[in-house]
Amino acid sequence: MSQPVTIVIADGTLIPERGNKGVFSAWRIALIGAIGLLIVVPLINTAEVQSFVHTLWLQVFPSSTPNPVLERIADGSYRNYYWNALKFVPDGLIITFQVTLLSIACATVIGLFAGLGQISRNTLINRVSTVYVEVIRGIPLIVQLFYIYYSLGQLLRTEGVLAAVAALSICYGAYIGEIFRAGIQSISRGQMEAALALGMTRRQAFRFIILPQTVRVILPALGNELIAMLKDSSLVSIVALPDLMTRGRQYTSQSFAYFETFTMVALLYLVMTLFLSRLVGIMEERLQKRGRK
Amino acid sequence: MGTTDKDTQAIIEIRDAVKVFQEQRALAGVNLSVAKGEVVLIIGPSGSGKSTLLRSINRLEHLSSGSIRVADIEVCAANADIRRLREEVGMVFQNFNLFPHLNVLDNICLSPINVKKIGKNEAREQGRSLLAKVGLSEKEYSFPDQLSGGQQQRVAIARALAMHPKIMLFDEPTSALDPEMVKEVLDVMLDLAREGMTMVVVSHEMGFAKAAADRVIFMDAGLVVETGSPRELFDKPKEERTRKFLDNILH
Numbered sequence: 001m002s003q004p005v006t007i008v009i010a011d012g013t014l015i016p017e018r019g020n021k022g023v024f025s026a027w028r029i030a031l032i033g034a035i036g037l038l039i040v041v042p043l044i045n046t047a048e049v050q051s052f053v054h055t056l057w058l059q060v061f062p063s064s065t066p067n068p069v070l071e072r073i074a075d076g077s078y079r080n081y082y083w084n085a086l087k088f089v090p091d092g093l094i095i096t097f098q099v100t101l102l103s104i105a106c107a108t109v110i111g112l113f114a115g116l117g118q119i120s121r122n123t124l125i126n127r128v129s130t131v132y133v134e135v136i137r138g139i140p141l142i143v144q145l146f147y148i149y150y151s152l153g154q155l156l157r158t159e160g161v162l163a164a165v166a167a168l169s170i171c172y173g174a175y176i177g178e179i180f181r182a183g184i185q186s187i188s189r190g191q192m193e194a195a196l197a198l199g200m201t202r203r204q205a206f207r208f209i210i211l212p213q214t215v216r217v218i219l220p221a222l223g224n225e226l227i228a229m230l231k232d233s234s235l236v237s238i239v240a241l242p243d244l245m246t247r248g249r250q251y252t253s254q255s256f257a258y259f260e261t262f263t264m265v266a267l268l269y270l271v272m273t274l275f276l277s278r279l280v281g282i283m284e285e286r287l288q289k290r291g292r293k
Numbered sequence: 294m295g296t297t298d299k300d301t302q303a304i305i306e307i308r309d310a311v312k313v314f315q316e317q318r319a320l321a322g323v324n325l326s327v328a329k330g331e332v333v334l335i336i337g338p339s340g341s342g343k344s345t346l347l348r349s350i351n352r353l354e355h356l357s358s359g360s361i362r363v364a365d366i367e368v369c370a371a372n373a374d375i376r377r378l379r380e381e382v383g384m385v386f387q388n389f390n391l392f393p394h395l396n397v398l399d400n401i402c403l404s405p406i407n408v409k410k411i412g413k414n415e416a417r418e419q420g421r422s423l424l425a426k427v428g429l430s431e432k433e434y435s436f437p438d439q440l441s442g443g444q445q446q447r448v449a450i451a452r453a454l455a456m457h458p459k460i461m462l463f464d465e466p467t468s469a470l471d472p473e474m475v476k477e478v479l480d481v482m483l484d485l486a487r488e489g490m491t492m493v494v495v496s497h498e499m500g501f502a503k504a505a506a507d508r509v510i511f512m513d514a515g516l517v518v519e520t521g522s523p524r525e526l527f528d529k530p531k532e533e534r535t536r537k538f539l540d541n542i543l544h
Contacts, residue, residue, distance in 0.1 A: 193353055194390035194449075198404035199379040199456060208403060212394050 015220055017281045031274045038267045042083035050078070081257035085248065085264045092247030093268065099161060099243060100230045103168035107229070108222070110173030115180025129177065136174035142235050144171050149239040164236035168229060176225055183218035184210060216287050223280030227273050234269070244268060304329045304460060304491055305350060309359035312345050312515075319345040321515035322359070329459075332492045334502045334523070337512035338538060343495045346512070347462050350493065351382040364459065376408070383453030387465040389445040391437040391452070397424065398433040401452045409456065416455075423451040427481050443474030447481055454485075461485065463494040497542055499527060511535045 016027035117129025136144070148167040187210050195205030237246035248265040252258050303326040312320040319342045327333050335343045348354040349361060352368050352375060361368040366378050392400050401420040405411050411419075424430050427447040437445055446466055453461060463482065467475045479501045486492060486505040494501070502509055502523045509526040511519045511534075519532045530536045 188388075188390075190386060190388050190390040191392065194384075194386060194392070195404075197351055197353065197379060197382075197384040197386075198452070199376050199408040200404060201376070204407055208407065209392055213392075216394065 015223060015281045015284065016278055017285055027274060027278065030270065034267050034270045034274065038271065042080065042086050045080050045082050047078045081255055081260035082264055084255065085251050085257065085261040088251040089244055089247040089265065089268070092242055092244040095241060095243040096233055099164050099168065099233045099236055099241070102165045103172065103233070104226050104229050106165060106169035107172035107176050110169055111176025111180050114173055114177025115184060118177065118181045119184060133174045133177050136171055141171050141232055142238065145235055145239060160241055163239055164241050168233065172225060172229055176222065179218050179221045179225065180214065183214040186217055187213050219284055219287060220280065223277070227276050230273055230276060231269065302328045304364055306362040310346065310349060310356050310361065311358045312349065312354060313357045318515050323517055325510065325517060327491060327493060330489045330491055331507045332486045332505050333494065334506040334509045335493065335495045335512060336497055336509060341512045342515040343512045344464055347464050347493060347495050350462060351379055351384055380456050381458055382460045382462060383456055383458035384462045385446070385449050385453055385464065385466050387469050389449045391445055391449055393437050396434050396436050397429070397448050400448060401455045405455050419455060423454055427451045441474060442470045443477045446470065446478045450481055460491045460493070463492065463496065465495050467496060467498060511538065
């Protein structure tokens, strides 16, 4: 029997599996750290704590200039920007999730057909899908987003979520198409031959034999794409979609608290991608177990 | 088993089979007929076209010219009923080609259920009795990678038999096996031969040939060089090329 094949994508997220100790403990440290900071920083960053910190600071460096934080505390205009930023962005979080999930679903369907098209023996289908993959992979996602939102948007009157999902799916469809192509081609020819020799049509062989094995092979790569998609969905903030990133920017435009706001936004993205990468890891472990129970 | 009047009873009829791969002639005009119930062993050096010939019989390879008839099916015709052909002809591969994502029983039942459209329960019952026949009753829920090579090949034979073929093709069924597992596979094949299955076997297993084969065919360079009973061909080969080849594989 042939060895199981895994596709390694070098620039993707590391998938934490129980078997891989290094990655798994790195994942755990990052997750605990991120969640810890998310909870602790807004909680302790009260006026009292701030003034205490600055009193200490003045003890160490007595020559320091007068502290603006203390002044704002004195005149009552001090804000806990971490906490306020965190309260401001949750509806953006929901949009981010919606866009990501819709896009990954559409992109996987597009990717399946693009991958099948690339190995199709029909010349036309083959050319169309190969050109699609080549063209899309050659254009930065942000340019595609502008293109679809502003140019095609005028023609098709798309906007908001639809434009964002369309751009992300079309772009990622090309990458996922490559993953499907590589995955399908990694299944040994003998599998197709055995299925044909048993009287199955090519379509049946594909459905019952090739596709289930392909899914198992490409799952890590697909999980990576899902995580990359979640991160790249922050680019949709340029099409004025109130996602997590946009909401963060909106908050900074009224508070000017860039550091505090983007610290919180970054931590929220990090927690989400860490959860997703573990989810992919669990799926992989399950699939491997089912193969050799 | 041996038939004198092969033409009237021939279940496989190959005429002038030619197969060209990228300017290489894998088959250079092969004529062969196999009678119902006959067991034919094909030997020959690698690249002699024996696997190509075997794979042409169920149209995994498509001939460049010539014709093949299996039962009443013209294999090379454009409108040939490929599905019925492949139901009539079972095949066992060198590398077993079990489906690694399915357990043993599902490997056997998949095609009967989806191609022959028989009921699930019936298929499973049949699958279990076939597993008993190849001596693997206790393995129905194992996955292929939990089995030894010999066990995998026996499952592959059961899987092919589940379609009730009239003919079985074996493409080097024991070449990928560790020596101690060869016998268990050959025993299953011997049983099949005794039951009267028509078999075309590409293999160099002399013991099996002597025990079960009605005819041995020596192929070289895409042609049938010599045909005879196992005793004739192995002990008194007429052709120089046959003699040379046998000398090489016996040592």
